Every structure is written in C-alpha cells, then in structure tokens.
Amino acid sequence: MNKSTRYAKPGEVERSWVLVDADGATLGRLATQVAMILRGKNKPQYTPHTDTGDFVVVINADKVRLSGNKADSKEYWRYSGWLGGLKTESYKEAMEKHPERVIEHAVKGMLPKTTLGRQQFRKLHVYAGPEHPHTAQNPTKIDLEA
Numbered sequence: 076m077n078k079s080t081r082y083a084k085p086g087e088v089e090r091s092w093v094l095v096d097a098d099g100a101t102l103g104r105l106a107t108q109v110a111m112i113l114r115g116k117n118k119p120q121y122t123p124h125t126d127t128g129d130f131v132v133v134i135n136a137d138k139v140r141l142s143g144n145k146a147d148s149k150e151y152w153r154y155s156g157w158l159g160g161l162k163t164e165s166y167k168e169a170m171e172k173h174p175e176r177v178i179e180h181a182v183k184g185m186l187p188k189t190t191l192g193r194q195q196f197r198k199l200h201v202y203a204g205p206e207h208p209h210t211a212q213n214p215t216k217i218d219l220e221a
Contacts, residue, residue, distance in 0.1 A: 083120045085126065091130070093214055094207075097133050097178065100219065100220070101140060105139065105181075106178065106185055108219045109131050112131050113195045113198055126195055129198070131198060134206075135203075135204065136202060139178060146166055147167075151165075151166070151169055182196070
C-alpha cells in the first residue's frame with residue numbers, strides 16, 4: 076500500500092472570499108481565527124509552504140473590543156532607530172485615528188515572518204464601517220463565535 080502525502084501546488088489552490096463582522100468581537104480571538112483562514116489551516120489541503128488560504132474582509136473594525144482593562148493599558152509603539160525615536164500610541168488613540176490598523180497589527184503578529192506570511196497578509200482587507208468595496212466578489216459571511 077503506497078500512501079504518499081499530497082501537497083497543494085500554488086496554481087491549483089481555489090480561493091474564496093470570506094466576510095467577518097468584528098462587531099462586539101474580542102480582538103485576539105478574532106485575530107487568531109482570521110489568521111487561520113488567511114493561512115488556509117481550516118482547509119483539508121493545507122500545505123505549510125504554500126499559500127492555501129482565502130481572502131478575508133473584516134467589517135466594523137471600530138466596534139472590536141478588548142477584555143479586562145487592556146483598553147486602558149495597551150500601547151502600540153514603533154522605533155525609528157534614532158535616539159528619542161520611540162513613538163507610542165495608546166489603544167484608545169489608535170481606535171480613534173485608525174481602527175483598521177489595530178486588527179491588521181493583531182493579525183500580522185500571528186502570521187509567519189516570511190515572504191509567505193507577507194503574501195498571506197495581503198489577502199486581508201479591513202474596514203472600519205459596515206460598507207466594503209468587495210461585494211462583486213460575493214464573500215460568504217461566517218460567524219466566528221460558533
């Protein structure tokens with residue numbers, strides 16, 4: 076009996092579009108499930124070295140929440156490399172200015188730090204409100220709480 080593992084090749088992967096509503100969702104739990112869909116780990120033909128994931132559209136990013144008192148203490152920082160070049164921004168400031176980037180930051184941290192991870196991250200589309208320009212792709216709405 077010859078059993079060999081079947082690997083998905085980049086050209087034969089069928090990608091679908093998935094719509095996720097972030098209204099009332101917890102940031103980390105939402106990000107882990109979105110990252111899993113982007114990587115394709117929810118599919119039986121998942122292959123670690125190939126991008127087998129789907130496109131993900133996240134709407135209502137401005138209504139995502141954090142558990143506990145993290146909304147008061149969480150900070151995002153970036154460093155330019157220069158002396159005094161550390162810029163910090165609280166979670167509340169980030170949600171007021173650009174709520175899309177909060178979800179993007181959380182999901183990006185859960186993807187591989189390789190060229191494959193960057194390719195998978197490009198399939199994520201996050202929007203602050205309920206409208207999105209991807210209705211032509213007919214994304215299937217999934218409920219992540221189940």
